[in-house]
Amino acid sequence: MKRIGIIGVGQTRYERMKTEDTYADLIFEATVKALDDAGLGIDDIDNVITISNDFWDGRTISSMAITDACGSYGKNVSTVEGDGTFGALYGLMRILSGAFRTTLVVAHCKGSEGSNHFITNAMFNPIYERMIGLDSISSSALQARRYMEKYNITEEQCAMVSVKNHKNAFNNPFAQLAMNITIEDVLKSKMLSDPIKLLDASPISDGACAIILAEEEIAKKGPKRPVWIRGVGHFAEAYNLGDRDLAEPLSLIRAAKKAYTMAGITDPFKEIDVAEIYDAFSYQELLWTEGLGFCERGGGGRLIESGATEMDGELPINPSGGVLSAHPVLVAGLARIAEITIQLRGEAEARQVHRARVGLAHGINGACGQAHCVWILEGE
């Protein structure tokens, strides 16, 4: 694969409810930040990929609301409706094709403006499961129990994810929920849907994120060291929850395998220095570490207990605070890519993982991680 680099990133602060900004304002903020970061003007961008979702935005042709704000006037532009990691992959393809030299990828979500319950219920089949009132929380609870019962993962092990990530969030100026909590606090927090408790769940968030991809020649000329894209994989598995064994992250295993193969990685736990993965719920960080091959199947609980994924461990996971600390849907995966970029440049300040050279960013789409997208990035 040709060498394509990430040369600019921009994020807004993630907050529960940003009433001073429309999502177009958020897009503009993230875009300008990314351009400044890359040392570019909007005219240097030759195509744009926006990421939006008609349900979250409460409007059909949701991409229409932001064409101005992302600077796509007079440019080739397209819109992916799915997690930011997938949109960024499309942006990458457009440069790989040779048709473009730079791509701006920008995602937004104002979770505060809609109802998570209604919007995620709409993911389910209207003829069948929708009538059961499933939403992102109750459906994920089905997966959490299945995973925990099949592999003896405990509630305490899941709680450790929340403790770790909310504490990490103190070091991230963009994160929404920095909290000093204990395992006890998590276990005592309000039960939403067994076994998921309030502190096991990610928040409602508003925010936007932008990244700029560039082909090698342009990447090398930027003011900052580019972060190179070494591998990307995406896969989807069955839709009906009953068609799947929810404890087996099949599409993640395949997406990771593809990304690792492209990047020439054979021992992910050893070769990856830092990872930002999509922990919409605490159990998910454990399950995804297994799917990514950071530990053996069923070993997610033991992995976090070993301390390996803490800031001072062998493979820090979610130094940014992760999705548990800020969950603007669609943006969250792109933010994972942005965070790894910041890490690999050595710019992560208080949340910097020492000497991080190879990083992994991950996003999910669909209920209970029906689809996954895995990115392997490398700093200079």
Add this chain to the structure above:
Amino acid sequence: MDIKDMVYQGRIKVPYKWSVGEYGSRFFGEIKDNKKIFGTRCRNCNKTYIPPRKTCPDCFLPIEDWVEVGPYGTLITFTIVRYSAPLHPLPAPFAVGVILLDGADTGIVHIIGGTDPEKIHSNMRLRPVFREKREGNYLDISYFEPLNP
């Protein structure tokens, strides 16, 4: 002028009429008229799907065989929903779970009822409880209840 951040409230009002399709219609018809649950089986890979599929998602070949499944099934996983929300079929707390009906290769998600939610556990054997007045939709099965309460 006191300028505060204005918030504009609204709803999207788009009504829907979803086509169930021939296969789905037969599935609901059997439940409504005969209190029987059917799946469809792919002759190529031998997988029995419920809800019924017209084409095998894997083999991509047309499926023609209808197979009665259940009525009993095994609870694969479940959750007790403890918050109230507008689209819930019942007030909280209520349980939903994935049920693998005998003879089917795929599970269905439905309500687990007829018992104290705290007594529910995975691997329980369940049976469907049909509504008295059935209309031809998913809630014609009111819920699944334990065989041994």
Add this chain to the structure above:
Amino acid sequence: MAQRVAIVGTGQTYHKSSRADVNGVELIQEAVGRALEDAGITRKDIDAVVIGNMDHFEGINYVDMWSIDGNGALNKPIMKVTTGGTTGTTVAIAAFYHVASGLFDIVLAIGWEKNSESDTTAAIITCADPYWERPTFGGAIAGLAAGAVGYMHRYGITERDAALISVRDRKNALKNPYAHLRKEITVEDVLNSPMLAYPIKFLDICPRTDGACAVVFASEEKARRLTERPAWVHQVATRHNYTYFTDVDRSGPMPTLYEACMEVYKKAGIRDPFHEIDVVEMYTPSSFAGLVWIDALGVCKEGEAVRLVNDGVTEMDGELPINPSGGVISTNPIGATGLIRVAEAAMQVSGKAGEHQIPDAKTALATGFGGCHWSDVVLISSKRPD
């Protein structure tokens, strides 16, 4: 480009007002099955899928995930793109880049819509900004009508001139077994049809349709093994410039269509589009648009389209046939409509268009329209790109 891309197969459903016999997933599967058959491949050969529709028409969130049983992507890579009316061409362009990038060799593009399942206007109205435009937005028809009044004023065209487009396309549809509306109409029929929003009458506007379309894109190496007549995708371009309907620049030819066409021609080395293009599949939401936007294709001078159409130049036996498939005025499953233009263009240059084949068609242009005067353009040819 990392690798050249060709279309090696297409599939469509028989488009109808309402396909109550199937749910959306089954509708998609029909088109996919036909496309696989046309390309001579099986589901196993698909490397990735791109799918699109307009969410609020079916009320399903994350359609790529929901339709996995029928879209062919079970245990494969898939992503969804959506840009309103341009969705179909956006899907085609995304599939093109999937292959052109070199990351995938065989990519399935799917566009579909089941408009019978919802109130189309209620859903479309939500595209307008809730504070500034939605309270007064009358839906697609009103939006297009306002545009049409502008055209009539600026170019002096009449309702009779516009009616010729509907008459042409509906006549062409008789030769397309997949088309939705297959009844010939006359100019008088159009003029006498019920007025919806002046000057757009019932027979001036596209219908709403249940339908799906699937197109198989392949790398050069795979295309050569699969078919003797690949439809090479030479160039694609997009301009989705506007956010508010009132921002649209109406002082000249349809601006986004014009810009996108000029970009495609420049990159493809086309200097005389009128002569170098053999057939156009044009996304025409209304007869008025279908008439006036011909200028924006760069095939005639501004204001000349009326003469072209009156002289029969755009008929099937004319010098530059437009919409031999019957176009959007005969068939409009919105998420599929743009992709059908691409499929039809590919069918033309591959000699697969059956009764509505334009003899010797070598180069075809497909256009997409949607959103706020947005345009996509795709150039397809039987000649391999350099």
